[in-house]
Amino acid sequence: MRLTKPVIALATVSVVFGLAACGGDGGGSDEPRGTANSDDVDKSKNEENVTQDPTRVDGPVEIDGATPGGTVTVLSAAGLNTMNPSEAYYQNTTSILTGLVTRQLTQYVYNPDDGSQILIPDLATDLGTPNDDFTEWTFTLKDGIKYEDGTPVKAEDFVYSAAASMDRTQFPEGPAYSNDYLVSGDTYEGPYTGKNGLDGFEGVTVDGNTITYHARLPFPDLPYWLTFAAMGPIPEAAAADPAAYAKHPLSTGPYKFGAYTPEKSLELVKNDQWDADTDPGRTAYPDGYNFDLQTASEKIDELMLGDQGDSQTTLTYDDVLSANYRDMDATDRLVVGGFPLTSYWAPDYRKITKLEVRQALAYAFPYKDTYRAGGLIEGVTATAGDSLLPPGTAGRKEFNPIPDHEVGSTDTEKAKQLLTDAGELGFEIKWPYANDDEQAVAVKDAIVASLEKAGFKASPVPSTVADVSTVRADPDADINVRPAGWIADWPSGGSWFPPLIKSTNLKAEGVGSNYSVFNEPEVDQKIDDVLALPVDEQADAWGDLDEDVMTNYLPLFVTRYGGVAQQHGSKIEGHFIDNTIGMPTWKNIYVVQ
Amino acid sequence: MTTPMGTEVLDGFEEEPEKPRGKKAKELTGRSPTRIAFERLRKDKVAIVCAFFLLLLVLIALFAPVITKAFGVYKDLDDPNAPTPSEMTAGDGYPLFGPPFEPFTWDHPLGIEPQTGYDNLALLVYGLRTSLEVAFLATLVATIVGVSLGLVAGYAQGWVDSVLSFIIDFFLSFPFVLGALALAPIMVSRFGGSSESLSKAQFFALIGVLVFFGWMGLARLIRGQVLSLREREFIQAARVIGVPTRAILFKELLPNLVAPIVVAVSLALPGFVAAEAGLSFLGIGLSEGTSLGKTINSARNYYDSYPLYLFVPVATVMILVVALNLLGDSVRDAFDPKTRR
Numbered sequence: 001m002r003l004t005k006p007v008i009a010l011a012t013v014s015v016v017f018g019l020a021a022c023g024g025d026g027g028g029s030d031e032p033r034g035t036a037n038s039d040d041v042d043k044s045k046n047e048e049n050v051t052q053d054p055t056r057v058d059g060p061v062e063i064d065g066a067t068p069g070g071t072v073t074v075l076s077a078a079g080l081n082t083m084n085p086s087e088a089y090y091q092n093t094t095s096i097l098t099g100l101v102t103r104q105l106t107q108y109v110y111n112p113d114d115g116s117q118i119l120i121p122d123l124a125t126d127l128g129t130p131n132d133d134f135t136e137w138t139f140t141l142k143d144g145i146k147y148e149d150g151t152p153v154k155a156e157d158f159v160y161s162a163a164a165s166m167d168r169t170q171f172p173e174g175p176a177y178s179n180d181y182l183v184s185g186d187t188y189e190g191p192y193t194g195k196n197g198l199d200g201f202e203g204v205t206v207d208g209n210t211i212t213y214h215a216r217l218p219f220p221d222l223p224y225w226l227t228f229a230a231m232g233p234i235p236e237a238a239a240a241d242p243a244a245y246a247k248h249p250l251s252t253g254p255y256k257f258g259a260y261t262p263e264k265s266l267e268l269v270k271n272d273q274w275d276a277d278t279d280p281g282r283t284a285y286p287d288g289y290n291f292d293l294q295t296a297s298e299k300i301d302e303l304m305l306g307d308q309g310d311s312q313t314t315l316t317y318d319d320v321l322s323a324n325y326r327d328m329d330a331t332d333r334l335v336v337g338g339f340p341l342t343s344y345w346a347p348d349y350r351k352i353t354k355l356e357v358r359q360a361l362a363y364a365f366p367y368k369d370t371y372r373a374g375g376l377i378e379g380v381t382a383t384a385g386d387s388l389l390p391p392g393t394a395g396r397k398e399f400n401p402i403p404d405h406e407v408g409s410t411d412t413e414k415a416k417q418l419l420t421d422a423g424e425l426g427f428e429i430k431w432p433y434a435n436d437d438e439q440a441v442a443v444k445d446a447i448v449a450s451l452e453k454a455g456f457k458a459s460p461v462p463s464t465v466a467d468v469s470t471v472r473a474d475p476d477a478d479i480n481v482r483p484a485g486w487i488a489d490w491p492s493g494g495s496w497f498p499p500l501i502k503s504t505n506l507k508a509e510g511v512g513s514n515y516s517v518f519n520e521p522e523v524d525q526k527i528d529d530v531l532a533l534p535v536d537e538q539a540d541a542w543g544d545l546d547e548d549v550m551t552n553y554l555p556l557f558v559t560r561y562g563g564v565a566q567q568h569g570s571k572i573e574g575h576f577i578d579n580t581i582g583m584p585t586w587k588n589i590y591v592v593q
Numbered sequence: 594m595t596t597p598m599g600t601e602v603l604d605g606f607e608e609e610p611e612k613p614r615g616k617k618a619k620e621l622t623g624r625s626p627t628r629i630a631f632e633r634l635r636k637d638k639v640a641i642v643c644a645f646f647l648l649l650l651v652l653i654a655l656f657a658p659v660i661t662k663a664f665g666v667y668k669d670l671d672d673p674n675a676p677t678p679s680e681m682t683a684g685d686g687y688p689l690f691g692p693p694f695e696p697f698t699w700d701h702p703l704g705i706e707p708q709t710g711y712d713n714l715a716l717l718v719y720g721l722r723t724s725l726e727v728a729f730l731a732t733l734v735a736t737i738v739g740v741s742l743g744l745v746a747g748y749a750q751g752w753v754d755s756v757l758s759f760i761i762d763f764f765l766s767f768p769f770v771l772g773a774l775a776l777a778p779i780m781v782s783r784f785g786g787s788s789e790s791l792s793k794a795q796f797f798a799l800i801g802v803l804v805f806f807g808w809m810g811l812a813r814l815i816r817g818q819v820l821s822l823r824e825r826e827f828i829q830a831a832r833v834i835g836v837p838t839r840a841i842l843f844k845e846l847l848p849n850l851v852a853p854i855v856v857a858v859s860l861a862l863p864g865f866v867a868a869e870a871g872l873s874f875l876g877i878g879l880s881e882g883t884s885l886g887k888t889i890n891s892a893r894n895y896y897d898s899y900p901l902y903l904f905v906p907v908a909t910v911m912i913l914v915v916a917l918n919l920l921g922d923s924v925r926d927a928f929d930p931k932t933r934r
Contacts, residue, residue, distance in 0.1 A: 298894055323707065323894040325685040368679035372708050378684035435781050435791065435880050438891060442709050444788070446678055449670035462791045464778050 052223070054127040056109070056120040060276035061283050063574065063588065070591025072572065073314040074291045075300045079263030084246035085229035086164045086239075087174035091487075091581050092317065097229040099282075099578075099586030100268055100289065103252040104232040105139050105158070105211070106223045109281040110576055110585040115337065116392075117580045119223060120280055123153070123233070123252070124211075127223050134218040134535065139226075141209045146273040147235065148251040155206040157233035160191065162213070163201045165230040169193040170242055175489065177225045178203060183214040192242060220535040224490035254284030266291040285590035297321055304567040307333070313591050315568035315575050317583050322375050325565065333568050335584075336380050337577025340390045340488040341562025342496075345431075346515035349555055351480040356422035359402050361429065361481070362557035363415035364454030366446050367408045370559065373442035382560040384408020387546050388500065390561045392579055393491050395539030401550035402557075415454035428457040431481040432471045435462040475506045475517065482515040487562070491580065493542020494531065501555050502527050518555040627851055630927040640923035643916040650913055654725045657718040666701060666712035668719045668883050681710030693899040704901050706891070713888075717906060720885035724913065727796070728865040731803035735865075736858055739808035740850070743815025744842050748823055758816070761809045769806040770875075776802060777877040792881035799878050803865050811857045818850055852928040859921035863914040870910050885910050 081090050085102055088094050098104060107122035121127055124139040131137075145153040164171070165178040167190020179185040182203035191197055205212045213222060225231060233252060239245040248257045254274045258267035268289040276284070301324045303311045320328045328334045345365060347358050367384050376382035384407050389396040405411070419425050429451055434440040444460045451458040461479055463471050472482045488495045503519040504512040511517060526548070530541040549555065564582045568575040574588035634640050653660065661668065667675035682688055688705035691698045703713035746757035776798060784794035822828060823846070831841050872878035873886025880887075885906045892903035 301894075321894050322686040323898060326687065327898065366677060366679070369677045371684075372678035372682050372686050372710065375686065375708055377686075380684075435788075436777065436876055438876065438880070438887065439708075441880055442678075445670050445709075448788075449673075449675070449677065453673060460788050461786075462781055462788055464781050466778075467782075 051111075051116070052119040052127055054121060056118075056280040057125055058277065059279040059282075061109075061280060061587075063283055063285075063590065066283065066285050066573070066590040067593040068285045068287075068590070069593055070286050070313055070571070072286045072289045072589060072591060073310060074289060075295045075303065075314060075316040076291070076293050076318050077295060077297045077300065078318070079293045080266060080291070081173070082246050083249055083257075083260070083262075083266075084171070084242055085232055085234060085249050086161065086167070086242070087171040087246070088229045089173055089175045091583055094229060095317075095578065095581050095583035095586065096266075096291075097249070098227060098232075099253075099583075100255045101251045101253050101257070102229050102232045102249060103145070103279070104229065105141075105226045107227055107281045108578065108580055110578065110588055112576075115576065115579065117578060119227070122227075122279070122281060128226075130220070130222075134220045134222070135215045137213040137215070137219075137222045139211045139213075141211060142278050143209070144275065145233075145252060145278060146275075147233075147238075148256040148271045148273050150273055151235070153233045153252060154235075155209055155211050157235050158211050158231070159198065159201070159204045159206055160236045160239070161231055161234040162204045163188065163191050163198055164234060164239065164242075166190050166201070166203070167192050167194075174230055175228055177228075177489075178230075181215045181217055181219045181222070181225075183216050185216065191236075218531070220538075221490055221492055221494060224492070228489075254279075254282050255289065258288070264293055266293070282587045283590070301328070301567070304328070304333070304569065305331075307331075307570050312569040312571040315566070315572050315584060315589070317564075317566055319381055320565045320567055322377050325377050325380070328565075328567055333570060333572075334565060335568065335575055335577055336563060336565045337582070338383075338390070338392060338561065338563045338579050339577070339582030340392055340491060340580070341485060341582070342385070342388060342390045343483070343485040343559045343562065344388070344556045345559055346482045346484055346556040348480045348482065349516050349518045352427075354422050354424065355554060356418050357424050357427055358554045358557070359405075360415040360418040360422070360424075360454065361451075361456070362402050362554065363405060363411045363418065364451050364456060365557070365559065366410045366450035367559060368410070369446035369450065370443045373446045374439050376560070377565060380565050381563045383563060385558045385561045386550070387543075388550060388556070388558065389493055389496055389542065389546050390488070393488065393493060393496070393542075395493055395541070395543035397543040397547055399547040399551070401547070401554060410450060412450060412454040415456075419455045425455045426457050427455075428459055429481055430459045430461055430479045431483055432461045432463045432468050432477070432479055433483075434465040434468045436464050440465075472515065473511050475511050482511075483559075484513075484515040484556075485562075486513070487582075493539065493546070497527050497542060497545060497549075498531070501549060516555040518553070520553060523549055523553065626928065626930070627855075630852065630855075630924070633927040634923060637923045637927065639919050640927075643920040643923070646912060646916040647920065650721060650909075650916070651725060653718055654722040657715075657722045660718050661712075661715045664700075664702065664712075664714060666715045668715035669709075669711055676710060678708065678710040681705050682707060687899070692901050703905055704899070706888070706902065707895060707899065708891075713902060713905065716883055716888050717885070717909060719883040720888055720906060721909060721913070723879065723882065723884045724866050724869055724910070727800055727803070727869045728862055731800045731807060731865045731869075732858055732861050734800065734804045735807040735861065736811060736854065738804065739811030739857075740815055740847075740854060742808070743812040744819055744846060744850075746812065747816040747819025748838070748842060748846065754816075757812075761812050761816075764806070765809045767806060769802075772806065773802050773872055773877050774875075788881055792879070795879050795881065799869065799872065802872075803868055807861065807865065807868075811854070811861070814853055814857060815850060818853055819846055822846055822849055856921070856925040856928055859917070859924040863917035863921065866910070866917065867914050 076092065078092060080093050082088065083093055083097065085097055088097050103123050105122060105124040106119055106127060108117040109120055111118050119127065123142055123145055125142055128137045128139045141155050147153060162178055162182065165174060166185050166188050168176060168179060170190055170192040184200060184202045188194065188201045203214055235250060238250050247260055251271045254271055255268035256271040258269040260266045270287060297318060300316050300318060301321050303314065304316060305324060305327055320334060347361060352358055368378060371378045371382040386401055386407050387396060387399060419427060433444040448458040448460060471477050486500060499513045501514060501518045501523060503524055504514050526545055530538055530545055533541055564577055566584060571592045572589065573592055574585065574590050576585040576588060578585050686708040687694060688707060691701045691704045701712050703717060706713055706716060742757055746754045780794055780798050781791065784791050828841060828845055831845050869878060870886035873884040874890045878884060878886055888906045896903050
């Protein structure tokens with residue numbers, strides 16, 4: 001998943017964003033709901049987060065005390081990259097589309113009991129029926145679903161959307177799971193780029209109302225993938241021109257596009273063809289939504305703090321500026337929550353070969369200083385951590401990968417000791433940073449000071465916000481540490497280890513998302529072994545693998561987990577954090593009348 | 594202005610005429626325009642006050658290391674003894690000591706910068722240093738370039754004048770901020786080897802940008818002056834007796850241009866100070882190191898909750914620019930023969 005700001009997103013398969021530690025725009029606490037329940041978080045992490053409930057099939061959903069009416073204004077400093085469902089892969093575009101506009105076969109809903117998200121059916125009658133090895137998933141489409149123009153949703157529209165989601169030339173920024181997993185994903189070029197329409201596409205077959213997905217590899221997480229807007233129904237005729245469709249994707253949900261000025265403003269109005277009885281997740285209390293984008297962060301905070309007039313029915317999915325956190329926290333209009341982001345430093349495994357040096361680096365890294373200098377709020381938008389899997393991921397274990405290292409603490413003495421023992425005092429560390437971002441420079445200064453104290457030679461390499469991810473993706477760049485971040489697309493270890501530490505063919509694929517250029521055949525084998533395990537054993541196996549790899553190899557060390565701190569006006573209710581993506585729970589929002 | 598000579602309009606050209614002659618002496622003698630101007634300046638209260646403030650600020654900038662050492666504060670983390678951000682600030686970046694939430698402390702008289710934990714006093718004195726360094730160097734280079742080209746253009750006439758005038762007009766038509774914006778990323782990619790080389794390169798690039806867009810006004814002014822001067826008898830006489838062109842330019846013309854040059858310089862300085870702060874504020878000036886513009890930019894979000902952090906650097910830039918401007922005005926008045934007070 002990508003962050004809301006396109007500049008720092010990376011064009012790799014699934015996910016990621018760059019130098020988040022320095023950008024100051026992602027953030028993260030781990031605990032799903034602040035710190036109040038931190039004691040029992042450990043338990044809930046393994047068992048309760050994102051459970052599934054295939055029995056919640058029919059609507060309507062009602063919220064006690066909720067009142068219909070009112071228009072919600074939404075402010076953000078970022079624009080909306082593209083609203084074409086096939087390419088929507090930023091936090092904001094994905095969440096707005098799937099929450100309010102488009103329906104898919106499956107969906108997440110907010111669980112008010114523990115603040116987690118539950119996977120439930122949406123347009124399908126259940127969560128799908130897999131075959132034994134999870135290479136075939138069968139869903140049944142509900143009857144009577146209509147697009148906003150009154151035409152019925154056909155099972156064939158899911159074939160078309162799956163085919164479109166494979167078109168990497170037309171949709172370079174879209175999610176690529178169809179290419180990675182589905183049949184013909186590696187050969188089919190897509191309906192826009194390829195010459196022959198759907199010929200050659202065999203990933204999805206339909207029979208009446210039955211839709212069957214065919215995967216090349218076992219794909220137990222397919223129901224999660226189907227929550228993406230890219231996999232919802234897209235009618236072939238309407239979407240023939242992808243640029244036009246991006247301006248007005250056909251709605252199946254409670255709201256449809258009104259006036260839309262790309263990157264600037266979006267108006268959502270009620271869709272009278274949406275039938276609440278078929279929707280077990282969404283409510284549609286407000287009359288509409290007005291998205292006012294590209295608003296300066298300072299101005300957003302000022303409006304939200306003021307809470308006057310229209311601001312009372314306004315919300316923002318941007319994080320509150322750290323300067324205003326205290327004031328905003330004093331009101332009850334700040335919602336904090338986590339989302340599955342891990343930011344980390346990835347020492348180049350080819351260049352920093354000694355485990356002791358990597359450990360010394362983890363000791364010397366000034367975790368807390370970088371949160372401060374980067375404008376993050378400690379414990380809210382930045383939380384220290386040790387394991388690669390962020391809280392909320394199935395199977396996550398608490399462990400200590402570095403001997404005697406207290407999570408999030410900096411010990412330059414110990415680092416110096418390790419370096420001296422390894423005979424590497426004065427080891428040069430080169431990492432890229434964005435010179436034109438003031439906070440990135442401040443973060444860099446803090447890191448330099450700490451590394452120098454620990455006996456490293458710190459040589460930060462200046463780059464620009466626009467270029468820093470390119471430098472990082474270059475396997476031959478003259479750097480030996482790559483700062484990176486990763487947001488999981490769904491809460492399973494399978495969306496962490498294969499992309500992040502499985503070795504890549506450097507010549508053919510480049511670094512990919514294996515930023516430490518980690519290459520241990522033994523670990524590759526272990527990853528494959530876990531993937532081959534029965535699905536119900538995988539979660540714990542990923543947790544064990546996390547501890548094993550981090551303790552024995554330390555291919556990367558975690559600098560923080562992300563979190564969000566969003567504000568809403570006093571008349572907005574139901575604004576919680578969707579902890580799968582770090583956005584508001586659109587399906588629950590209503591305006592107090 | 595309190596010397597016995599203070600109110601006298603005229604005096605002689607002896608070495609130290611004041612003491613023996615006293616107040617009553619009235620003798621008609623010749624004086625250079627510069628000398629007359631300085632005498633007028635000394636009587637200008639605004640000029641004296643401005644000069645005092647300016648001197649104070651220059652001294653603060655010059656003795657920045659002494660001041661920070663005396664207070665035991667650090668402008669950044671270069672010094673290994675400097676406290677780290679997390680030692681000085683709370684989880685949300687606000688300072689743990691001093692305003693806005695804690696009582697005043699002499700350890701940090703102007704408070705601590707949120708997020709980074711640097712000392713505001715140190716940021717101020719070093720920022721002032723950067724501002725003045727950049728402004729003085731840019732003024733110096735721009736003056737040299739402007740005066741030389743103006744002299745040549747005015748004196749040469751013919752095609753040389755046409756070409757130089759065209760170049761001046763050409764440069765005047767360049768959009769300044771756009772040029773600076775375009776240059777910033779180029780600097781990073783060209784000199785981006787390490788942050789030290791980059792910060793040096795940025796410093797000189799900043800001066801370069803300021804000079805690049807700052808020399809034309811003076812060149813035009815000088816050219817106009819030279820055009821009228823070159824027809825005067827003393828220049829023609831010099832040419833007739835075969836004085837080399839270089840000598841005419843620098844020995845005959847230049848001394849007569851001191852007044853407009855001084856005026857132009859005194860008005861250019863505040864412009865460069867403001868431009869440096871402005872460019873750094875926009876993030877296209879100095880991205881490494883300390884600068885008042887950078888501090889003001891970071892402090893914007895804190896205007897309400899931590900006004901001291903924002904308004905001290907703003908007030909400093911304002912005092913510096915106002916003092917330089919008023920002083921420049923006074924200098925211009927003093928050099929203008931038509932002004933009578």
